[in-house]
Amino acid sequence: MRSACGIVAACSLLGALALADVACAQEPTPIPPHETRIVGLWLTTDYPVLSEPMGKDVKLSLALENKQLPPVRVALSVKGLPDGWEWKFTGDNRPVGAAIVDSDSSVKLGLDLTPPKGAEAKTYGFMIIGKSEGRVLELPVSLSLTAAEPASVTIEPKLPALRGTPKSTFDYQVTVRNEGAEEQLFNLLAQSPPGFQVVFKEQYGSQELTSLPVKAGESKDLKVSVTPANDAAAGQYPVMMQVVSPESSAQTQLVLDITGQAKLALAGPDGRLSGEATAGKEKTFTFAIGNTGTAPAQGVKMSANAPSGWKVDFAPAMIDVIQPDQKVDVAATMTPSDKAIAGDYVVTVRANGDGASDNAAFRITVLTSTLWGVAGLGVIGAAVIVLAVAVTRYGRR
Amino acid sequence: MRREGSPFTGLSTVALKEAADHMTSARMHLAMLLVLLTAIGAIYGAIGQIKNTVGQDPFLFLRLFTTARDPLPSFVSFLGFLLPLLAIALAFDAINGEYSRRTMSRILAQPIYRDGLLAGKFLGGLIVLTICLVTLWLLVTGLGILTLGLPPSGEEVLRGIGFLLCCIAYSGVWLAVALLFSTVFRSPATSALAALSLWLLFTVFWSMLAPLIASAAAPVDQFDPMSVVTNAELQQGIARASPFTLFGEMTLGLLHPATRALGLIFFGQLQGAVMGAPLPFSQSALLVWPQFAGLIAAMIVVFTIAYVVFQRQEIRA
Numbered sequence: 001m002r003s004a005c006g007i008v009a010a011c012s013l014l015g016a017l018a019l020a021d022v023a024c025a026q027e028p029t030p031i032p033p034h035e036t037r038i039v040g041l042w043l044t045t046d047y048p049v050l051s052e053p054m055g056k057d058v059k060l061s062l063a064l065e066n067k068q069l070p071p072v073r074v075a076l077s078v079k080g081l082p083d084g085w086e087w088k089f090t091g092d093n094r095p096v097g098a099a100i101v102d103s104d105s106s107v108k109l110g111l112d113l114t115p116p117k118g119a120e121a122k123t124y125g126f127m128i129i130g131k132s133e134g135r136v137l138e139l140p141v142s143l144s145l146t147a148a149e150p151a152s153v154t155i156e157p158k159l160p161a162l163r164g165t166p167k168s169t170f171d172y173q174v175t176v177r178n179e180g181a182e183e184q185l186f187n188l189l190a191q192s193p194p195g196f197q198v199v200f201k202e203q204y205g206s207q208e209l210t211s212l213p214v215k216a217g218e219s220k221d222l223k224v225s226v227t228p229a230n231d232a233a234a235g236q237y238p239v240m241m242q243v244v245s246p247e248s249s250a251q252t253q254l255v256l257d258i259t260g261q262a263k264l265a266l267a268g269p270d271g272r273l274s275g276e277a278t279a280g281k282e283k284t285f286t287f288a289i290g291n292t293g294t295a296p297a298q299g300v301k302m303s304a305n306a307p308s309g310w311k312v313d314f315a316p317a318m319i320d321v322i323q324p325d326q327k328v329d330v331a332a333t334m335t336p337s338d339k340a341i342a343g344d345y346v347v348t349v350r351a352n353g354d355g356a357s358d359n360a361a362f363r364i365t366v367l368t369s370t371l372w373g374v375a376g377l378g379v380i381g382a383a384v385i386v387l388a389v390a391v392t393r394y395g396r397r
Numbered sequence: 398m399r400r401e402g403s404p405f406t407g408l409s410t411v412a413l414k415e416a417a418d419h420m421t422s423a424r425m426h427l428a429m430l431l432v433l434l435t436a437i438g439a440i441y442g443a444i445g446q447i448k449n450t451v452g453q454d455p456f457l458f459l460r461l462f463t464t465a466r467d468p469l470p471s472f473v474s475f476l477g478f479l480l481p482l483l484a485i486a487l488a489f490d491a492i493n494g495e496y497s498r499r500t501m502s503r504i505l506a507q508p509i510y511r512d513g514l515l516a517g518k519f520l521g522g523l524i525v526l527t528i529c530l531v532t533l534w535l536l537v538t539g540l541g542i543l544t545l546g547l548p549p550s551g552e553e554v555l556r557g558i559g560f561l562l563c564c565i566a567y568s569g570v571w572l573a574v575a576l577l578f579s580t581v582f583r584s585p586a587t588s589a590l591a592a593l594s595l596w597l598l599f600t601v602f603w604s605m606l607a608p609l610i611a612s613a614a615a616p617v618d619q620f621d622p623m624s625v626v627t628n629a630e631l632q633q634g635i636a637r638a639s640p641f642t643l644f645g646e647m648t649l650g651l652l653h654p655a656t657r658a659l660g661l662i663f664f665g666q667l668q669g670a671v672m673g674a675p676l677p678f679s680q681s682a683l684l685v686w687p688q689f690a691g692l693i694a695a696m697i698v699v700f701t702i703a704y705v706v707f708q709r710q711e712i713r714a
Contacts, residue, residue, distance in 0.1 A: 307669030337666070342680040343657040344671035363671065368683055376690030383697035390701050394708035395404040397511045 025315055039068035041101070043130045043137040051144035053181070058143060062089075062109040062184055064130065066101040072132045073100045076109070080126035084116030101313050113143070121145050142238070151180030151247035153214070157224075161255040170226040172254050173203070176212060176243055177219035185213045186243040188222075193237050195229025196256075212243070226256055233324075234260030260295025262356040266349060274363040280338030281369075282311070284361070287330045289351050291322040297353040302330055305348040309337030312347065322353070334364065342368045403642055404512035411509065411517025412524060419487055419525040428486045429529060433536075435475045442466035444544045455675065458549040459556060459652045461541045472537065473648045476564060477641060478600060483529070484571035486521040487590045490585035491576050492707060497585060501712055515576070519700055522572045527565055534561050555678045556651050563647040563685070566692040570640045571596070573699035580707045599639040607636040629661050640695065643688040644654050650685040659684060 042065045051345045052058045064074055075098040078087045087097050090110040099107045111128065123144040130137035158173040178184050188209060190198040200209040203221040214220050226239055235258060244252040269275060277283040291297045298321055302314035313333045322328055332349065345366055350359040420423050443464035447457065454460060465471035470478075495501040499680070504514060538557065542548055549557065574595060578588035611632035618624040626688035636642045646659045657665075676684070 308665050310669075339663070339666050339672070341658040341662060341666050342684060343676050344674040345669045346671055347669065364676070367680060370683065373683055373686050376686050377693045379690050380697070381699070383694040387697055387701045387704070390705050390708075391404055391512060394705055395510070395512050396402075397708055 037068065041066050041069055041072055041132070041135065041137065043073075043128065043139045045128075045139060045141065048140065049142045049279055051146050054115070054119065054147055055108075055143050058113040058115070059179045060111040060113070060141065062111055062128065062139075063106050064099055064101045064109060065106040066103050069103055072135075073098060074130040074132045076132070077129050078111070078126055079129055081113075082124065084119070085124075086114040088112045115145060119145055121147050126158055151182065151245070151310065153180065153184065153186065153243060153248045153250045155176050155243055155251055155252050157241075157254055160253065161315065163257040163259060163354065165261045166228050166230055167233045167261065168228075168355070170254075170256050172224040172226070173221060173243065174252070175214045175219050175221050176214055177217055178214035180248060182218050182248060183213060183215045184245040185211055185235045186245045187211050189244060190224070190241040191240040191242075192226065193229070193232075193239075195232070196237065196239065197227040197240060198241075199225045199227075201225060213313065224254065228256060233292065234257050234258055257331060258294075260280055260324075261293045262291055262297035262322075262324075262353055262358045263293030264297055264300065264351050264353055264358040265290045265292050265369045266351050266358040266360045268360060273360055274365065276365045276367055277334055277336050277340075278367045279336045279369060282333050282335040283342055284331050284333045285348060287332050287360075288327050289319070289322065289330060290327040291324050291356075291357075293356060294324055296324065297322040297356050297376050300328075300351050300353040302322075302332070303350045304332070304334075305350070306334070307337065307340070307345055307347075309339060310345075310347070311335040312349075331350065335362065335368070338368045340366045342366055344353060403594075404510050405516060406513055407507070408513045408517045408520070409697055411514055412520040415518050415521025416524045416528075419521065424486055425525070428483045432475075432479050432483060432529070432533065435479060436472055436533055436537065437540075439465075439469050439472040439475050442469040443472060444541070445524060446550055447545070453552075456553055456556075456654055457545060457547070458538070458541055458553040461537065461545070462557075463559065463652050477567075477644050477648070480564060480568040481571040481596045481600065481640075484522070484568040485575045485596060487525060488518070488572050488575035488579060489589040490579055491518045491522070493580045493583050493585050493588055494579070495535050496583060505712060511708055511712075512704070514618065515580075515704055516700075519572065519576055519703075522566075522576070523569055526572065527569045530561060530564050530568070534564075546591070552654075556654070556681070559651045559678075559682060560648060561687075563644065563651065563689060563692075566689060566696065567640055567644045569696045570692055570699065573684035573696045573703065577699055577703035577706070580703045580710070600641045603639040603641065604636065607632050610635050626661065633660060637688075637691070640692060643692055647685040647688045648690075650681050650695065654678075654681060654693070656681070656684070659688075 034188045042063075044063050044065065045060055050060075067074060076089045076096070081087065088111070090112060091099060091107065096109070096342060100110060101107050102245075109260045123142055125140065128139040128141060130139075154178045156175045156177070158175070160172070162170045162172065164170055176186060182372060186198045188211060190200075192198050200212075201207065201223040202209065203223050209222065212220060212222060224239075224241060228237065237256040237258060239254045240251055241254055267290070269285045269287065275283070275285050287302075289302075295314065300319040300322055302319075303315055304312040304314070311334070315331045315333070319328050319330070334347065336345070343366060345364050347362045347364055348359055349362050351357060421440065440461060443461050443466065446464045446466040447460055462472045465474070465626045490497075492501075495504065505511065540548065544665065571592075575588070575592045578586065582588040582591060611628050615628045615631050617628050637646075650656050650659060655673050657670070657676060
């Protein structure tokens, strides 16, 4: 048999030689010396020496090849595996026990090996055997079980601390890297202070995400948008971000540095934005300026945009500081022009602080003086006096 | 010889008798019929116009008085035109009619002074005018409620009453004027013609004359803006000598609540003003008060002149 093998090798191509080396189980066939075609039956595999991580099934792909021979039935089995190992041949995804190969064709087969639970990490050698009438094909395989690589993931924010006002949105760029050997699906979680909203998004997109698949060894960027609570006081707020898959998890801390913002609210007397004043006479209205923001309002100046000829004074004209949730009363003394006509005028009252301001359109109903009414009465009185004089002079005739 | 007692003894008797005579006279009936028909026509037109055009208006009732629909003028313009006619019809022969009927000496033979007679005749006319106007006002308001289907608001009622008072004062002036002419002229036809020509002058021609007189008295200089102001003010002052102008301004102030001033307004006064906002009634009343006071004073002064003229007349049996 060995000599026959040598003959075939001598008169074959280099590739055929390699094949013959792997599957050295064939029938010596008489070949005409002028023929260079190979003849025989082989059982082959792509990788006869391989290593696999522990705790997983091992799949081998096999091929049964027939060159120039009539169809052959080959029964398959495995020899040399330790106890507890399970094996199974498959063909077209079905368990098979034997295969028939036509002449000049091949059959693809698979071998599923299931190591036992406590299999040791070492090299196992075994033989795959195909039996046909009078022929035995043997294929030695060496399988090394290696300790499984732990699945792991890292997340890395590009800029972990951002600063802004309670009105701004904090966008963090976060890179999720799957350092395990397999693709994993990560759930995205975040722990934020109450009232804060955390949204995960694609890096360039508006879709909100709840989970993120990452292939082994690859990384993905995502955007974490944090919207602070509207009334968040100035200060630093941590947000814990977590990616969790069944195998692994990782977390990182994002920090929001919220700077406070002053917000002024101007309200008229008794909450109304209207009042009455007599032309040419001063009238005092009490305005209330509140700070509804989160930081003190500094240097709030009062001013008014009044029609020409009007006088508007504020006491105090300048408030040094208004703390958040504090209200300050300001007396506005308005003197409509003595030329103002009766009816409604609008005076715009403004409060301007550093970075915060508010204004209110204050509607003043100007009343005219009743002096002319008295003058009218005087005219009528004069007429009556003239009549009375006429009566005393010419009366009783 | 010094006479005793109040000069106005018998005033009420004369006034009531005069009013009763007017109420039954054919002349009065005709004049009233004319006023009524035109008024109803104007109101009918106004209602149609309001239903067609005005969607929402806080002073819908006042629109009834001021809305005009072609070819009819508004109720207010009708009154401004016809009220003097009614007043003249009542008083143009008040005194000279007594002369021509030769009843003057008979009346004065009664224990009544001339004072009482003249004042009674004037008051009688005023009573009749007032009754007519109140009736007309109620009629219009009722017609409005009936056709518009909503009651007038308190403010509208106040403004309506103010308007009624203005109408009475306006017709009172013309009553006094007619009384004066009937005292001055012996012939009723002359006094009627004189009163009617004065009426025509004031209602039709005065608005044309006022600019002419103003530009003659204070010409406008192209390069002096103040001359324009002086001219405009003078023109307005002359125009206001006519009761017709005063009546127009009063109705404008009372029936258009958004009216804020009746005279010349400078741009600076309008800066920051809210346009179209209605004035409170008290302010509107204050706005038209000078015009109203002027009419009342004019009425008294004209009556006083008539009184002096009448007292100085020689009356023979």
